[in-house]
Structure formats: C-alpha cells, structure tokens
Amino acid sequence: MDQGRTAILRAARKAFAREPYDAVTLRGIAADANVSAALIVKHFGGKEALFEKVADFSEATQLLLAAADDDLGRHAVVTLVNYRRENNQDLLLRVVFAAGSGDERALIREHFRDQVTRAFAARLTGTDADLRAELITAQLVGLGAAMAVNKTGPAATAAPEAIADFYAPSIQALVY
Template identity: 75%
Template sequence: MTDPGRTAILRAARKAFARETYDAVTLRGVAADAGVSAALIVKYFGGKEALFERAADFTEAAQLLLGAPNERLGEHAVRTLVQYRRDNDQDLLVRVVFAAGKGDDRALIREHFRDQVTRAFAARLTGPDAQLRAALITAQLLGLGAALAIDRAGAIAAADVAEVVGLYAPGLQALITP
C-alpha cells in the first residue's frame, strides 16, 4: 500500500521543482504544500537533493506506460495515462512541460524524461526511425495528458475511458507498429 504522506510529498515536490528553480524550492515550502512536516521529508528522502532526484524520476511512469506487448502498447499507454489521471488526480508525464525553462535543474528533468520515457519507447521499436517515432509517441501522450490537466470537466475528462482509448490509441499504435 502506498504511503499517503510520501505520495503527497512527491506530488508537491514535482510541482515545485517543475515550476521553480532548484534554489527557489525549500523543504518547508514542499512540506507546506504536502501538508506534512519538513522532518518527514528528511525521514523519507534524506534532503532536498535526494527529493529532487526522486521528483525528477520518470522510471515509474515509463514502467506503467510500457507494461504491454507492442501489439497492444498504444491502447495500453492511452488507457494507463487516462486512468492514472482519474485515479490519482495527476498526470504521469506533464510535469516535464513545466521544466521547459532555463536552468540545470530543469535540464535534468528533461534529460530524465528523454532517458527514461522517450528512449524506453525507442528501445521497443524497430526501424531506422525508431527515435523519431518514440519522440512522436511521447509528444502524443504529453498532448493527451495536457488536455486532461487543462480541461478537467471537458469532453475528454467526461468521456468513457474505453471511448478515449478507441479514438486515440490507433494513432499511437500506428507509430509503434507502422
């Protein structure tokens, strides 16, 4: 079972590090946003640097999204992304968009995303254009995640998960198995 305090800390840290520079983020600020004490952050993560490394990590997201064979990967990735948003009120990937600014810390978030998500998709693909297709796959997933984050009561958010999967997954699948 997931610890709600740890989950709240990671959610607050991901938000903080994606929107602020590393130097501007404080453990007290993250703790306040998470509704916990700064001491609990230290207990779980050891300090700001370790918290940043964990917040900048996309390994879990990649594992969740890539948890199906290539023949069903488009459907699985879309279903996982939409269902994760509904179950957790957060997105697996969109935080990388907020890391588009300048700074070494934001560059590290983008680097982790490329290494842990885009390259993980590319490793599953065949053909000379695998890197390009993987980048387009993650772009489509980011777009869907952003749409869900922006319009929480809109057509996508209100639609049945199976309907979203049925409409969106074929485009993704065409990049996976062209």
C-alpha cells in the same frame, strides 16, 4: 500511494518547476503540501533525494511499456488515463513544467528523454524509431495536458476505453 506522499510529490514538482534548485526548501514544499518537513525527510530523506524522485520517470516507463507491441498504443493510453484518475496526477506531464532554463529543469528533461522517449525507441523496430518514439511521447503528454487543463471536460471524464478507441490508433500507427 498515501495522501501525504502524493501531496509532497505534487508540491515538489511544482516547486522544482518554478524555482531554481537552490531556492527550493523543504519547508516551502511542506507548507504547500500541508505536511511537516519531517514527513518529507521520513518519506524521501531530503531535498536531493526528493528532487531525484521528481526527475525520475522510470515508474512511468515501466507502466506505459507493460504491453505487447500489438497493444502498446491502447495500453499506454488506458494506463495514462487510469493512473491520472487513481493518483490525481499525470505520469508524464511534469516534463512540460521543466521547459524553462536551469540545470534542474534540464535534468528533468534529460531524464524524460533517457527514461521515456529512448525506452519507447528501443521497443520500436523499423526506420525512424527515434522520431516515432518522440511523437508517441508527445501524444501521451498532450493527452495528459488535455485532461489537466479541463478537469471536467470530455477527455478528463470519458471512460478510459472510449478515449483509447479514439486516441490509441494514432499512437499504435507509430509503433510499426
């Protein structure tokens, strides 16, 4: 992903999380991203399409679920860590910023439930799949938050495989 597009998405995520949809402007996002409003239109087509991109978790879901069930926990952890480091953003963490009130924030949370949590639940077999899926996604969001809060701390700097050695077993235990 190019730097301009990444900066736009980061600024849009922040804007839509903090302000009501009607208060968010392409000019404001452009200023925060240090790009022109025309570049936003070029990449996304407008405010509505940009919001839909911010609220869309389908790419995250595809990346996180791209493993066999036997390796799903480890794969999800390594994928989350590597994505953050390669793209300087988290796959899931934006849902935390949608915790407030407002229709647009509710839509982001709804997309997260539909696209991430329910996708994990659909992969799980056995009892309490919905609960286990919610706990899996909560752990992944928590890992993303830990890396975001302390950008130079152990969770943010350790090798992805080392993080997975500690973190993935608890997620994997929920897969079965």
